[in-house]
Structures are given as C-alpha cells and as structure tokens.
Amino acid sequence: MTPSLHLWLLPLLPLAGFVINGIVGRRLPKAFVSTVALLFPAAAFAQVLWIVAQVHQGVALPYLESFATPWIAVSGFHANFSFLLDQLTLVMLLVVTGVGLLIHIYSVGYMAAEDGYWRFFSYMNLFLFFMLTLVLSANFLLMFVGWEGVGLVSYLLIGFYYSKDSAANAGKKAFIVNRIGDFGFLLAMFLIIAHFGTLSFRQVFADISAHPELHGGFLTAIALLLLLGATGKSAQIPLYVWLPDAMEGPTPVSALIHAATMVTAGVYMLARAHVLFGRSPLALTIIAVIGAATAFFAATIGILQTDIKRVLAYSTISQLGYMFLACGVTAYSMGIFHLVTHAFFKALLFLAAGSVIHALGGEQDMRNMGGLRKKLPVTFWTMTAAVLAISGLFPFAGFFSKDAILAASFAAPNGKALWAVGLVTAGLTSFYMFRLWYMTFFRTARYDEATTGHGGHGSHGVHEGPWSMLVPLIILGVLSLCGGWIGWPAALGGNDWIAHFLDPIFAGATNVLPAAAPTAAAVQLARILAGVSMAVALFGWWLADLMYRRKPQLADDAAQNAKALYTLIWNKYWVDQIYGAVIVGPVLAFSRNVLGRGIETGIIDGANTAMTVTASGASSVIRRMQSGNIRSYAGWLAAGAAAVLVVVLYLAHSF
Amino acid sequence: MTVPIVWYLILSAALFCIGVCGFLIKRNIITIFMSIELMLNAVNLSFVTFANHWHQVSGQIFVFFVMVVAAAEAAVGLAIIIALFRSRNTLNVDRIDLMKL
Amino acid sequence: MNVAVFILFGLLCLGGALNLLLQRHPINSALSLIVVMSSLAVLYLLLGAEFLALAQIIVYSGAIMVLFVFVIMLLNAGEEERTHGSRAAYLAGIPGVLALFTVLASTFLTLRISFGGTRLGSFLVRTGDLSRVLFRDLLLPFEVTSVLILVAILGAVVLARKES
Numbered sequence: 001m002t003p004s005l006h007l008w009l010l011p012l013l014p015l016a017g018f019v020i021n022g023i024v025g026r027r028l029p030k031a032f033v034s035t036v037a038l039l040f041p042a043a044a045f046a047q048v049l050w051i052v053a054q055v056h057q058g059v060a061l062p063y064l065e066s067f068a069t070p071w072i073a074v075s076g077f078h079a080n081f082s083f084l085l086d087q088l089t090l091v092m093l094l095v096v097t098g099v100g101l102l103i104h105i106y107s108v109g110y111m112a113a114e115d116g117y118w119r120f121f122s123y124m125n126l127f128l129f130f131m132l133t134l135v136l137s138a139n140f141l142l143m144f145v146g147w148e149g150v151g152l153v154s155y156l157l158i159g160f161y162y163s164k165d166s167a168a169n170a171g172k173k174a175f176i177v178n179r180i181g182d183f184g185f186l187l188a189m190f191l192i193i194a195h196f197g198t199l200s201f202r203q204v205f206a207d208i209s210a211h212p213e214l215h216g217g218f219l220t221a222i223a224l225l226l227l228l229g230a231t232g233k234s235a236q237i238p239l240y241v242w243l244p245d246a247m248e249g250p251t252p253v254s255a256l257i258h259a260a261t262m263v264t265a266g267v268y269m270l271a272r273a274h275v276l277f278g279r280s281p282l283a284l285t286i287i288a289v290i291g292a293a294t295a296f297f298a299a300t301i302g303i304l305q306t307d308i309k310r311v312l313a314y315s316t317i318s319q320l321g322y323m324f325l326a327c328g329v330t331a332y333s334m335g336i337f338h339l340v341t342h343a344f345f346k347a348l349l350f351l352a353a354g355s356v357i358h359a360l361g362g363e364q365d366m367r368n369m370g371g372l373r374k375k376l377p378v379t380f381w382t383m384t385a386a387v388l389a390i391s392g393l394f395p396f397a398g399f400f401s402k403d404a405i406l407a408a409s410f411a412a413p414n415g416k417a418l419w420a421v422g423l424v425t426a427g428l429t430s431f432y433m434f435r436l437w438y439m440t441f442f443r444t445a446r447y448d449e450a451t452t453g454h455g456g457h458g459s460h461g462v463h464e465g466p467w468s469m470l471v472p473l474i475i476l477g478v479l480s481l482c483g484g485w486i487g488w489p490a491a492l493g494g495n496d497w498i499a500h501f502l503d504p505i506f507a508g509a510t511n512v513l514p515a516a517a518p519t520a521a522a523v524q525l526a527r528i529l530a531g532v533s534m535a536v537a538l539f540g541w542w543l544a545d546l547m548y549r550r551k552p553q554l555a556d557d558a559a560q561n562a563k564a565l566y567t568l569i570w571n572k573y574w575v576d577q578i579y580g581a582v583i584v585g586p587v588l589a590f591s592r593n594v595l596g597r598g599i600e601t602g603i604i605d606g607a608n609t610a611m612t613v614t615a616s617g618a619s620s621v622i623r624r625m626q627s628g629n630i631r632s633y634a635g636w637l638a639a640g641a642a643a644v645l646v647v648v649l650y651l652a653h654s655f
Numbered sequence: 656m657t658v659p660i661v662w663y664l665i666l667s668a669a670l671f672c673i674g675v676c677g678f679l680i681k682r683n684i685i686t687i688f689m690s691i692e693l694m695l696n697a698v699n700l701s702f703v704t705f706a707n708h709w710h711q712v713s714g715q716i717f718v719f720f721v722m723v724v725a726a727a728e729a730a731v732g733l734a735i736i737i738a739l740f741r742s743r744n745t746l747n748v749d750r751i752d753l754m755k756l
Numbered sequence: 757m758n759v760a761v762f763i764l765f766g767l768l769c770l771g772g773a774l775n776l777l778l779q780r781h782p783i784n785s786a787l788s789l790i791v792v793m794s795s796l797a798v799l800y801l802l803l804g805a806e807f808l809a810l811a812q813i814i815v816y817s818g819a820i821m822v823l824f825v826f827v828i829m830l831l832n833a834g835e836e837e838r839t840h841g842s843r844a845a846y847l848a849g850i851p852g853v854l855a856l857f858t859v860l861a862s863t864f865l866t867l868r869i870s871f872g873g874t875r876l877g878s879f880l881v882r883t884g885d886l887s888r889v890l891f892r893d894l895l896l897p898f899e900v901t902s903v904l905i906l907v908a909i910l911g912a913v914v915l916a917r918k919e920s
C-alpha cells in the first residue's frame with residue numbers, strides 16, 4: 001500500500017503565505033511578514049525533502065495523486081486536479097523549492113528598506129504556488145493554469161515599482177509577449193483534445209506510444225504550437241524581447257523568476273512532452289536550430305551591454321538556448337541537467353549583482369563600478385565561483401552540463417554545425433562574463449566613494465549587506481562548485497548519475513545517451529571535445545583580461561574599427577524597433593482606426609444614436625395626439641370607440 | 656299591428672349617432688355634456704327594447720342602474736363645469752387649452 | 757295604433773335630437789333634450805316598462821335636465837362663438853358618424869326577420885316584479901348605488917364651492 005505523499009499540500013503552502021501576507025501583511029510589522037513569507041516556502045522545501053526520503057525508502061515512481069472530485073466532466077472530455085511525481089518532477093521540485101527558499105531569505109535583507117515589502121513577499125509566495133502547480137501537474141490543463149499564473153506573477157513583480165513608467169511598460173511587454181506564446185499552447189491543447197480526447201499526460205503519451213505509425217502531420221502541428229508557447233515562456237527567438245526589459249523588477253525577482261524557475265518552464269514542458277516531440281523530426285530540428293541561434297544571438301548582444309543586469313539577462317537567454325539545443329537533439333536529460341546547474345549559478349550571479357547594486361546604492365551601470373574586490377569580499381568570491389561555472393571551466397558546475405550538451409549535439413546526426421555554433425557561443429559567454437567580472441571588481445573605482453552608500457543611511461562607504469543576503473550567496477557558491485558533479489560523464493571517469501536517474505523517463509527518446517560502459521574511441525572523443533570546450537572558454541577569459549584589465553583602450557579601438565558592426569550590436573540588432581514598426585504599429589493603427597473609430601463610434605454608438613433618434617422622432621409624431629384641445633381628444637375617443645365596435649361586430653360575424 | 660323590434664333599434668342607433676355628432680362638433684361644454692346624456696338615453700332605449708324582445712327583466716334593471724349613474728355623473732360633471740367657468744371664465748372648449756403644445 | 761304612436765314619438769325624438777345639434781344657444785338645446793326624453797318615456801311605455809317610463813320623466817326630465825337649465829342660467833351662457841377647434845373632430849364628426857350609423861343600421865336590418873315585432877301589452881314588467889329583483893337578487897348593487905349618489909353629492913358640493 002503506497003503511503004500518500006500529500007502532493008496537494010505542496011502548492012497550497014505558499015498559497016497560504018500569499019493569502020496571509022496579502023490580506024493582513026500591510027498593517028503588521030516587517031518581522032511578521034518575513035516570518036510568514038519564509039515559513040511556508042521552508043515548509044514546502046521540507047516536504048520535498050521528506051518526499052525524497054520516502055522515494056528512497058521505496059515509494060514507487062511514477063506516483064499519481066488526484067482529487068476525488070473531477071474538475072471538468074462533460075461528455076467527451078474529462079480533466080482532474082491530478083498531480084504526478086516522477087524523477088523529472090522530483091528534480092524540478094528540488095530546484096524550485098530549494099533555490100526559491102534561498103532567494104526568499106536573500107530578499108529579506110535586500111528588500112528591507114522598500115515600500116510594499118508585504119506586497120513583494122505575497123507575490124513571491126504566489127509565484128511559488130503557480131510554479132509548483134505547473135511542475136506537479138499531471139495534465140496539460142493544470143500545467144496551463146500554472147503556466148498562465150507564473151506569467152501573471154511575473155507581470156506583477158516586474159512592475160513592482162509601479163510608479164515608474166519603464167517598470168510598468170516592461171511588465172506589460174512581458175505579459176503580452178508571453179500571451180502570444182500562451183496562444184500557441186492553447187491551440188496545441190485544442191488539437192490534443194481533438195485527436196486524443198484527453199489532456200492527461202499518461203493517456204496522451206501512452207496513446208502515442210501505442211501507435212508507432214503516428215508520425216508527423218498533426219503531431220508536427222501540435223509540437224510546433226507547443227514550441228511557440230515554450231519560446232514565449234523561455235525567451236527564445238522570436239519571443240525573447242521581454243526578458244531584458246524584465247530587469248526593471250527587483251533583483252531577487254530577476255534571480256528567481258527570470259533565471260532559475262519561470263523561464264525554465266518552457267524547457268520542462270519540452271522534456272515532459274518528449275514522447276510527442278520524438279514523433280516529429282521537423283519540430284526537433286527547429287527546436288535545435290532555434291536554441292543554437294538564440295544562444296549565439298544573445299551572446300553577441302551581451303558582449304556590449306553596460307547594465308550589469310542586462311548582461312545577465314542576455315546570458316540567461318543564451319543559456320536557455322543551450323537547453324533548447326539539448327532538447328532538440330533529444331538529449332533531454334542533459335537539458336534538464338543544464339537547467340539545474342544554470343539555476344544555481346545564474347541565481348547566484350543575479351544575487352551577487354544585487355549585492356553589488358545594493359552596496360552602491362542602486363548603481364547598475366558597470367562603467368561606474370570597479371575596484372570592489374576588497375570592499376565586498378564575500379560577494380566577490382561567490383561571484384567568481386559563478387562566473388567560472390557559467391564559463392564552463394573544470395571542475396565547476398557549468399563545465400559538465402555544457403560539455404554534455406555540446407557532446408550530444410556533436411554526436412547527433414547533422415549536428416556538427418550546431419556543435420560549432422554552441423562552441424563559439426561558449427567562448428563568447430566566457431568573454432562577456434569575465435568582462436563583467438573585471439569591470440565590476442577590478443581596476444580603479446569609478447564611483448564617488450563619498451556619496452555612494454546603500455539604503456538611505458548615507459555615505460559611510462561601500463560595504464557588504466546583512467547576513468540574510470550573504471548566506472544564500474555562500475550556499476549557491478558551493479553548489480556552483482560541486483553541483484555539476486552529479487553529471488560527471490562516464491567517459492571521463494564519473495558515473496553520470498543524473499542521466500541514469502532520469503533514465504526511466506527519457507529512455508527510448510534519446511539516442512545520444514552515453515552507454516554505461518563507453519568504448520575507448522568514445523572516451524577519446526569525449527576527452528577531445530571536453531578539451532576543446534575548455535580551451536575556447538580559457539581563450540575567452542584571456543581576451544577579456546586583455547581588453548578590460550590590462551589594455552582597456554583595446555576595447556575602444558575595436559569599437560572604432562568595426563563601427564558598423566558595433567552599432568548594430570550596440571542597438572541589439574534593432575529588434576525592438578523592428579517589432580514596433582512591423583507588429584505593434586499596425587496593430588495599434590488597426591485598433592484605433594478600424595475598431596475604435598469604425599466599430600466603436602460608428603456601429604455601436606451609431607446604433608445607440610439611431611435608436612434614440614428613432615424613439616424621439618416617433619414620439620414627436622405621436623405627441624400630436626395630446627394636443628391640449630378637448631375636441632381633438634373627443635375625436636380620437638370616438639374614432640377609437642368606433643374601431644372597437646367594428647372589431648366586435650366583425651368577430652361576431654354579423655357582416 | 657305590431658311594431659318591428661328593428662325599428663326601435665334603428666331609432667336607438669340614430670339617437671346615439673346624433674349624440675356622437677354633437678359630442679364632436681359642438682363648442683359649448685354644456686351642450687357637449689347634453690349630447691352625452693343623449694347617448695346614454697339611446698342606449699337605454701336599446702336595453703328596454705331587448706328586454707321586451709327576450710321577455711326578461713334584466714334589461715330594465717340595467718336601465719335603472721344606468722339612470723342612477725347618469726344622475727350622479729350629471730351632478731358631478733356640472734359641478735366641474737361651474738368650477739371651470741369660475742377659473743377660466745369661458746364655456747368654449749377651444750379656449751380651455753392650457754395643455755396645448 | 758302601435759305603429760302610429762311609435763312613428764309620432766319616434767319622429768319627435770329624432771327632431772329633438774337634431775334640434776339639439778342645430779341650435780346655437782344652449783338653452784334651446786336643453787329644451788330640445790327635454791322633448792327627447794319625454795318622447796322616450798312614451799316609447800318605454802309602449803315597450804312595457806311602466807316604472808322606467810315614469811322614472812325617465814321624474815329623474816331625467818325632471819331632475820337632470822332641470823339641473824342643466826339651472827347651470828346654464830347660472831353661468832349666463834351665451835350663444836356659441838365660432839371658433840375653430842380640431843380638424844379631427846370635424847372629420848370624425850359627420851362622415852364618421854354617418855359611417856357608424858350605416859354599420860349599425862345594416863347590422864340590425866340583416867336581423868329583422870329573426871327579431872319579429874312587438875305590441876302594447878305583449879310584455880309588461882310590473883313595478884312589483886322589478887322591485888322584487890332589485891331588493892332580493894341585486895340588493896348589494898342597489899345599496900352601492902346609493903353610496904355612489906352620496907359620493908356624487910359630496911363631490912358636487914366640494915367642486916362647486918366658491919373659493920373663500
């Protein structure tokens with residue numbers, strides 16, 4: 001008898017935190033709000049750990065749990081509030097609750113001086129509720145609820161400083177662009193209902209597996225529509241434009257939502273629906289191409305950005321491109337592995353950047369930073385760990401996951417071109433991350449020491465934040481160092497634990513899973529590929545060191561010599577402007593002229609006016625009956641009576 | 656010699672129509688009122704005729720009640736006319752047009 | 757004999773009614789109406805309604821028309837002025853009324869065979885029969901009409917009172 005794991009409790013715990021903080025948090029002291037805000041995510045994390053222990057003791061996976069009352073029960077379609085727990089879910093749960101809890105702890109220190117403290121934490125707890133619903137759901141419909149919900153909370157949190165125009169606009173942009181992706185998801189769900197009659201994962205995938213002849217055709221359509229949803233949520237080409245603007249939100253928001261969890265929902269969905277994607281080689285190719293192209297594209301933009309958070313935003317887009325690439329070459333477990341390591345080091349990068357911003361009193365432009373190495377030691381060392389991890393340097397976390405993806409794309413059929421693009425992107429990644437590192441922490445300070453200082457309590461110099469901010473940094477730093485060891489590839493002497501752990505889910509889908517006992521040639525190839533990636537990363541580091549520490553004027557010279565290319569990249573390829581002119585402009589014009597003037601004022605107001613004119617016109621005619629003249633009244637009276645008489649006679653057939 | 660019932664009925668119709676005519680054409684309000692009384696009488700004649708034809712008494716009962724009501728109506732109506740004359744000082748209905756558009 | 761009486765008093769009725777229309781002074785119209793009512797009383801007698809005939813003379817000619825004459829004299833109503841009122845009234849007035857009369861007459865004439873005739877004495881309602889019905893079967897409406905008359909008296913008194 002399988003003991004109940006009480007999965008339903010997991011999303012409801014943060015929801016309770018949202019409700020409590022949302023309703024009474026405004027009037028209660030900060031200590032209360034913080035306690036509530038930390039208590040419920042911690043409880044959720046504790047439950048996840050308990051679930052891990054239960055699974056270790058023998059609870060069989062996959063584990064399904066649903067509420068007895070059906071959600072939608074009409075003839076031809078049923079949907080339940082059902083939760084699914086398998087290895088993939090377990091990995092995602094640990095990432096969401098673990099990293100989420102760390103970021104909540106960090107936010108207690110970071111947001112201490114802000115208005116709307118209670119509002120921030122209630123939204124953060126709400127986000128956890130929706131994200132956990134998304135991850136735990138056992139059907140597309142409940143996943144869509146979580147999908148939309150995280151989009152909503154993202155809008156609320158990006159626009160947290162609602163009095164700032166730029167923040168409000170960024171929130172709107174994020175929501176609208178996400179909506180376009182959600183539209184694709186919705187259409188995909190309709191197609192799935194039409195063809196399979198259900199939205200439950202188990203039934204749909206079992207149905208597909210039972211019919212090996214199903215191939216391409218409508219499955220490709222469903223896959224491409226799901227992909228549209230994923231590109232919206234995970235900020236890939238063409239729907240990535242919202243993520244850089246989303247940096248208007250507070251830094252913990254960027255860390256939690258736009259690095260570690262929400263943007264990975266798209267990758268999670270691709271991995272969850274891998275059975276479906278496996279039947280459409282066209283969709284898989286498109287995913288891989290989009291992933292590689294986005295990774296490269298975003299990396300090129302990142303090398304010239306000057307706002308520290310924007311660099312990290314483009315870096316996120318680029319790393320998500322890697323995960324898409326992995327899914328595209330059916331190396332799903334590698335994609336999930338990179339998702340996990342990326343959560344660690346990207347969250348750490350954002351939190352450390354937040355620490356720098358907090359210490360400098362809100363300064364985000366890297367050109368005004370510098371020389372912070374001695375002033376912020378904890379931040380410096382943890383950020384170093386993250387930078388080494390993201391650049392893919394052995395033995396940090398990013399090396400193993402990125403290398404696994406590159407090896408998988410190399411081994412995939414027709415994947416060599418993708419491998420080459422991924423390799424160049426790795427070099428660019430290393431370059432811009434070390435550029436960030438040098439500009440922030442090295443060289444001479446370019447900020448004014450006397451007037452800079454965090455919070456409102458003025459200029460007593462630049463110093464570290466409180467312990468609530470530093471402890472999560474340290475924990476994530478450690479994870480960035482050793483988090484990758486769960487995926488030490490067999491070819492290089494490890495046991496590739498994560499791939500084997502996720503095997504029950506992805507076996508049969510992936511054709512690039514390294515075999516348990518690799519051949520000598522495979523080991524050789526793996527070593528060569530690993531060596532090449534390391535070399536490229538180190539080259540990026542060397543180049544950044546040259547251009548941004550030792551000889552800074554090289555950077556300016558390069559900008560001068562390649563003026564056209566520089567301008568193109570500096571303006572982010574003018575993508576926002578192109579979208580504005582091609583899509584937003586015509587839509588607004590259509591909306592104002594056709595819908596606004598034509599339909600609203602013409603048809604609807606016109607119908608209104610027509611009705612009133614008719615009524616008043618008819619009444620001015622009929623009004624003549626009430627002339628005030630007694631004899632005309634008498635006349636009408638007699639006429640009416642005569643009419644009645646005639647009718648009665650007619651009815652009595654007396655004619 | 657018998658008188659055909661129909662002659663009584665036609666007489667009644669004629670009186671009624673003359674009453675209606677007077678009601679519409681005359682300008683003096685008292686004359687209009689008198690035309691209304693003429694109409695009532697025409698109807699009374701019709702009732703009595705039918706009572707005779709069907710050999711029932713209920714026609715005559717009805718006439719009785721019509722007479723009572725006509726009396727009451729005449730009293731109140733003339734009182735109204737007096738009140739109206741007091742305020743407007745005219746008996747011409749065309750001049751009593753305060754509610755004109 | 758019946759026919760002669762009917763024709764005489766029927767013509768009196770019609771003549772009186774037409775005179776009411778054609779006279780310009782209301783007092784003349786009132787006197788014509790008295791003629792009409794008296795002739796109608798005779799016709800009631802022909803039809804066997806003896807109580808109603810006398811009630812007609814006492815109530816209608818004797819009370820109501822006297823009331824009319826009193827009011828005409830009180831208000832010193834003069835000849836009618838020639839004012840133009842409403843077109844609709846003239847339109848419905850004469851042609852419409854003629855149409856109405858035609859309709860009614862034709863209806864009655866198509867039924868003349870089934871109606872038959874009457875003569876003096878073919879049907880008589882004695883006063884006793886009438887009062888038996890009034891006081892036994894229709895006692896409540898009878899009492900209600902007395903209340904109605906009371907209300908009318910009150911109304912007339914209040915309405916015609918001089919503003920003090």
